[in-house]
Amino acid sequence: MKFQVERQALADAVAWVARSLPQRPPMPVLSGILLSVDSDELTVSSFDYEVSTQMRIEANTDTAGKALVSGRLLADITKALPNRPVEFSVDGSRLVLTCGSSKFTLPTMPVEDYPALPKLPELSGTVNSDEFARVVSTVAVAAGRDETLPMLTGLRIETDGETMTLAATDRYRLAVREMTWKPASPGQKIEVLVPAKMLSDTAKALAGSGEIQISLSAGADGLIGFSGGDRHTTTRLLDPEFPPFRKLIPSDQLATADLQTQDLIEAVRRVALVADRGTPVQLAFDDGSVKLSVAGEDEGSAEESLPAQLSGDDIRIGFNPQYFLDGLGAVGADSVRMSFVTSTKPAVLSPTSSESEGEAVDSYRYLIMPMRLPG
Known part of the structure; x- marks a missing residue:
């Protein structure tokens, strides 16, 4: 086997395939990346019986063939190579990689022991x-x-x-x-x-x-x-x-509150700095505002207020800070609507837009279970 490829295309292909390599392969060959070259194309592949990945790039081929080498090592090498054409050749049980003045000789693994990759379904x-x-x-x-x-x-x-x-x-x-x-x-x-x-x-x-x-x-x-x-x-x-x-998404609601998403994210991050593990961030809504607070036993306490357009009854509710931040970060809109049934039932976050007067801009729903509040 002997062929030549462009360095950037090779590095991209190996990086794409190496991302799926198992951390603890059940068989040594499953830690490898398979290089298969024909007349004008190199196929870079990996497979661990669960996930398979492949990428094809152009190649100038002298001799077709296959070689199986350590995937993570090959990924590290190709990422570090200079921006020059890369030449591969097989010398017995070794794969020789040459790029400019750099030369690597890598041991190969038996190709015949490598599992056949699954074909793409219909x-x-x-x-x-x-x-x-x-x-x-x-x-x-x-x-x-x-x-x-x-x-x-x-x-x-x-x-x-x-x-x-x-x-x-x-x-x-x-x-x-x-x-x-x-x-x-x-x-x-x-x-x-x-x-x-x-x-x-x-x-x-x-x-x-x-x-x-x-x-x-x-x-x-x-x-x-x-x-x-x-x-x-x-x-x-x-x-x-x-x-x-x-069926888990509530069909009725006691109240809704519209807030500026980024302002809420930043406020939650600040008050959560004093949160002990398992301590909720509390939100107390009333007409025109919401007060965020955290009462940490060891780190102290924090509170902050933000404007909020509340529709319905006042409500006090608490959430796991990280779960709450995950949902706010995924909303993807300037304004977020929080919908409540009671303080002990799940709340729903959804994107809104001030330009459309609070109408939902897409179908996203993030339902989050509340945490028990002190007292």
Whole structure:
């Protein structure tokens, strides 16, 4: 095997693929990146039986072939190379990499022991890459991280016609948002659960690629694939069982309050500086204002007041500061509306716009459980 590629294209491809390498591979070969070159193209790949990634770049090939080398080492090397063409060749059980005056000789692993990469499933539809990245990032903040509850570590994707709904919950908060997409088949409906971290990383990496192709295969070993430009990735789906999230969003409300999002974020950050672990940030709403306060046992106390347009009864409620900040940061609008039922039931955050006199500007809903307040 002998070929030459441009350094920046190589570094981008290796970085994209290396992001999916397992931290603790069950087999040594799964820590590797597979380089496959044919007449005019290099394919850089990784696979750990759960997630596969691939990227193709142009190559000037003298001799086709395959080589498997340590993925993280290759990523470190390609990132540090000078901006010169990079030449690869295989010498026995070694891969020789030359770039300008730099030369690296890396041990290879047996290609025959590497698992066959899964093929992309059948195309299900396409989405705008930038919009998909934005929506996924604002929903994934509510996904769980407890691996003993795998269904809560996933991000639910449902489609109905040209509407795609994404949802995530960790039992303490719930995030839901809708977006449009282009289904390959008008009548198809999708209900899948995708690992949230993988989906978040993939959506972010594919942003700017124009359109993302979403491919899906059903069944016990269901796969979902995402393609943007020359980048492709697949992952196994989680068990589709997921809480009936639409029923969790309150249909009635005791009061609503509209506030400036950034002002509220900054105020919460300030008062939370004295919060002990497990201490809520308290919000006391009355006509025209909200008082934020934290009473920390060891660090002291803090309070701050902000203007608030309250509609309905006065209310006093408390939230986990970080969960509250996650929701405010995901709203994505200058003004946020908080909707309340009672001080012991979940509140809902949604984006509003002062230009449209408080009307919701999109479908985003962030439901957050309150914390018990002192006294």
